[in-house]
Amino acid sequence: MTGHKIPVSVLVVIHTADGQVLLIERADAPGFWQSVTGSQDEGETLEQTAIREVREETGLDAAAFxxxxxxxxxxxxxxxxxxxxxxxxxxxxxxxxxxxxLPAPLPVQLAPREHLRYEWLPWDLAAERCFSPSNAAAIRLLPGRL
Incomplete structure (x- = not known):
């Protein structure tokens, strides 16, 4: 293990059936809002990476949803x-x-070193707030997936 991140990551759009989306604000870049993201660890499948990152960044058990x-x-x-x-x-x-x-907007437990606060927003407002173009584009696809 080199200590470097693997340049493969997941983006997890956490949402409700009625189109509300969870956004979290980065601690290392205040004002930068995003969905859960994170790099794959060696030996993990992408699904395992998604489950781990959701747990680390929100405290939620993705496997339960x-x-x-x-x-x-x-x-x-x-x-x-x-x-x-x-x-x-x-x-x-x-x-x-x-x-x-998720069945409804749930409270989350943020990793204080990674994120400052969170908000549940309607999908269109969430997409507007994202700093990452790929994150915003993914959220804009949500209505077609509900």
Whole structure:
């Protein structure tokens, strides 16, 4: 293990049946709102990564709800400010989208080092608030998946 992040990640859009979406604000970039995201650990499947990241970032057990791979992968350039986390020369990441459907907006337990606060928002407002274009695009697909 090199200590560098693997440039493969998950994006988990946590939502309710009526289209409310959970967004969390990054502690290392206040004002940057996003869905649950995280890099794959060595030996994990993408689903295991999604379950682990949801637990770490929200305290929720994704396995207890409806976790669905959306079949979307986006390759994007890693923001300069976060490239030091990856091996030298790594500039791009491949993100795999999942949806996690909850019965209702639930309170979450944020990881204080990672996130400052959370909000449940209607999907259209959540998409507008996301700093990541791929995150916003995934949320905009939600109505067709409900």
């Amino acid at each position: 409806e976790l669905t791979p959306w079949g979307i992968e986006t390759r994007y350039e890693i923001y300069e400010r976060w490239r030091h986390r990856y091996a030298p020369g790594v500039t791009h990441n491949t993100e795999h989208v999942f949806g996690l459907k």
